[in-house]
Amino acid sequence: MKSTIRIQPEDFDISEQYQLLRDLTKGIGAVVTFTGLVREFEPSGDQPSAIDSLSIQHYSGMTEERLSQIVDRAAARWNLLGVTIIHRIGELLPSEQIVFVGVASQHRNDGFMAAQFIMDYLKTQATFWKQISQNGRSCWVDSKVSDAQALKRWNLPEDKDL
Amino acid sequence: MVKLLFFGRLSDYANGVPTQIQASTAAEIRQQLVTEHPLLATELSEPQVLVAVNKQIVDWQQALQDGDEVAFLPPVTGG
Numbered sequence: 001m002k003s004t005i006r007i008q009p010e011d012f013d014i015s016e017q018y019q020l021l022r023d024l025t026k027g028i029g030a031v032v033t034f035t036g037l038v039r040e041f042e043p044s045g046d047q048p049s050a051i052d053s054l055s056i057q058h059y060s061g062m063t064e065e066r067l068s069q070i071v072d073r074a075a076a077r078w079n080l081l082g083v084t085i086i087h088r089i090g091e092l093l094p095s096e097q098i099v100f101v102g103v104a105s106q107h108r109n110d111g112f113m114a115a116q117f118i119m120d121y122l123k124t125q126a127t128f129w130k131q132i133s134q135n136g137r138s139c140w141v142d143s144k145v146s147d148a149q150a151l152k153r154w155n156l157p158e159d160k161d162l
Numbered sequence: 163m164v165k166l167l168f169f170g171r172l173s174d175y176a177n178g179v180p181t182q183i184q185a186s187t188a189a190e191i192r193q194q195l196v197t198e199h200p201l202l203a204t205e206l207s208e209p210q211v212l213v214a215v216n217k218q219i220v221d222w223q224q225a226l227q228d229g230d231e232v233a234f235l236p237p238v239t240g241g
Binding site: 036056057058059061062065087098099119122123124125126127128129130140141142143 | 167169170171173174210214217233235236237238239240241
């Protein structure tokens with residue numbers, strides 16, 4: 001199983017990432033990809049309101065370790081041939097790409113499950129923090145209860161989780 | 163001396179906080195910040211804030227060694 005983990009300010013090309021996964025090894029029968037984008041509108045008070053930008057901070061070194069642990073956990077649980085995670089940092093504009101998760105496997109179920117698992121873990125365990133600029137003000141994004149709940153469906157011991 | 167790092171909303175309160183400090187536990191660091199940086203100390207008292215030493219999540223009472231990197235982490239919001 002080959003994994004690639006990248007944290008970078010630069011954008012990424014999902015067709016290129018897909019091709020890299022596809023060419024990784026013989027025997028690949030499925031490639032599942034997920035791309036997360038900056039939403040153009042976020043709630044502000046009761047009303048959705050356009051955002052100016054999103055800024056992403058991370059803890060260099062720890063983030064890479066965390067993502068690598070997440071990939072190891074996924075690989076221990078499903079039959080995977082390749083995993084790519086790319087997460088952008090710095091200042092992003094509405095509708096820009098934030099995150100890419102790609103999973104290559106022999107069969108589709110392993111890919112679908114692993115991609116969801118990786119995103120659920122990334123959301124709650126990887127050391128990234130988002131700040132939204134909206135109506136000329138910036139504020140740190142609060143963590144979501146729904147993200148913590150999404151993690152629970154995988155039924156793993158939550159030792160030293162964030 | 164240990165090195166201090168503050169992330170997310172905590173970084174907004176960390177202006178003027180020394181980057182290195184003498185302390186035996188993370189809990190003691192928080193206590194030392196109460197007088198001169200009360201807002202930061204209050205934020206650090208939130209139960210969701212975790213502490214990492216050398217990039218591993220640890221207990222607030224874990225003994226610190228000279229040269230350790232102590233990071234204070236609010237709930238993460240990536241993805």
